Amino acid sequence: VPRRxxxxxxxxxxxxxxxxVLKDFDASxxxxxxxxxxxxxxxxxxxxEPSACHRSLLANYLAKAMGVKVEHLRPG
Incomplete structure (x- = not known):
């Protein structure tokens, strides 16, 4: 399936x-x-879609580790 x-x-x-990647990633x-x-x-x-991007995995990891909110910005 093409990326987009x-x-x-x-x-x-x-x-x-x-x-x-995330196993040993130190968010702090x-x-x-x-x-x-x-x-x-x-x-x-x-x-x-954010769910189709590996960066969403990092964003969710950072959100959980740092107690912050992730906001996905989308066109339109």
Whole structure:
């Protein structure tokens, strides 16, 4: 399925991303590295649906780890 037509990530990809990328990801260190001026974080994606983008996995991870809200901005 072409990227922009995809509505979800496959389970194998999600599991792999969580195990390979997010497993040892330190959300606090990530935010600290951005510096005190960074009060908002934006993750950009070309997918039509947030659920079809690996960045949504990172966004949800950060939201849970940092106790913050994720807002998906969509055209229109």
């Amino acid at each position: 037509e995809r509505s979800d990530l496959c389970e194998e990809f999600i599991e792999g991303y969580e195990n390979e 260190a990530f935010v600290e590295e951005l510096g005190p001026e960074a009060s908002r974080i934006a993750l950009f994606c070309v997918e039509g």
